[in-house]
Amino acid sequence: MTALIAEAFSTRPSEMMEAAQAIEDGISSGELIKIPPQPDEVDPDGYAAREGRLLARWAISRERNPALRKRKIAETYRLGRRIQCDVCRFHFLDAYGPIGQDYIEVHHIQPLHISGPRETRLNDLALVCANCHRMCHRSHLGSSWRTPDALRRMMADTPRGRLDSTISR
Ligand SMILES: [Zn+2]
């Protein structure tokens, strides 16, 4: 995470300064601290810095915004695509029947602390199942944010990964 931030600072300094300012404002005004711990925060102790922890919490709380999720699902239908996990292709309706209709979570492809505080665009969001979403945010080797592609590669590199045994692709 630190390396990514350092890279973003050197390639997009003004955006990053803006993001840093927003974070500082959020922390000093108490806005970020007011966000309750999110259920998807995995291994919160994995974050050394309080700022990082609060930022991740902020990002995840945004991902839980039902209106954003709804718009992403509507957009996916409009494009004629299935409501399934971008990582493992899990499809809740196929797997669970009617109770799984339109069930999916959304995940920012770029972490907010890299992309800055701008408005989330639908293209910034991936559809992910609950398992893959947890794995996207699990603290591991100094990072607690990964893209669907990165997680797919991890699964592909895992001999018993379930990529090939999912119900629908
Ligand atoms: Zn998945």
Ligand SMILES: [Zn+2]
């Ligand atoms: Zn996420």
